[in-house]
Amino acid sequence: QTTGLVGLAVAENPHERLRILYTKILGVLQNIPKDAAYRKYTEQIVNQRFNLVQTETDVQKLQDKLNSGHIEEVIVQAENELSLARKMIQWKPWEPLVEEPPSDQWRWPI
């Protein structure tokens, strides 16, 4: 059994791992203000994937339904989303614009 991708080992029990990761992401998202667009959209994506993971037990069919490459890639993506959510709490990108650019900065042609 092999994923066919270099460096990605076959994941045993991917449903469990994905369940843990998605619950962690949702927990981290609770620390973001409720009206932030990032929280809204990420919760939407995570809940969608979470429901699919919980309803579908067959790995192959789950991969087809998620339509996002191998299950191991989905796990890597969930880990990335978790680290991103943690960093978003520090950066707070939902606040209004930091600084307006000078008026001629983005004019093209000059």
Place this chain on the structure above:
Amino acid sequence: TVRPKNEVEQKQLCAFGEYVAEILPKYIQQVQVTCFNELELLIHPDGIIPVLTFLRDHTNAQFKSLADLTAVDVPSRQYRFEIVYNLLSLRFNSRIRVKTYTDELTPVDSAVPVHKAANWYEREVWDMYGVFFANHPDLRRILTDYGFEGHPFRKDFPLSGYVEVRYDDEVKRVVAEPVELSQEFRKFDLNSPWEAFPAYRAAPEPLKIEAGAKKEDAK
């Protein structure tokens, strides 16, 4: 012949641009889609690392590949250099461009923690333009000669350079001397005295997407 307009792709890129601008209103100043279906995000320089990590890690925008990192010199602006990042998403087969600005003395955050590929690209931008990258692991010259002074790609650096002429001397080594050209530089003004395109006198407005209601509130 004129290239046929791909309305579907343009709408998709517009929608995605609005999505990203809604999630990151703190750093994104403007979003535009060119007529060749290229999405561009115009960023405040503080937001390079947040925006690049978001584009790399978020599920809807897995731009894992940094295709290019360059700079553009426009000497007439207050912030003269425009740093351009070209990203490619392998999962969704799409590209995006992220642009920031800086002047000659302000350092910019290095993208190396986010994309390892940025290492040599940032060295090249430092060498050629003089844009300093903070937290870069190894920022030194990469294309110019070892004792070279100046930043060649700047618009005020002449085409022939200042100290280009080098030859072996009685001292039996290569020396750098001020450049002597046999013919002085001639600049030809190729504009015709008649107006070429009367229909295009004003620059066309790019397809601008407002960065959500929050930007208008900040004004």
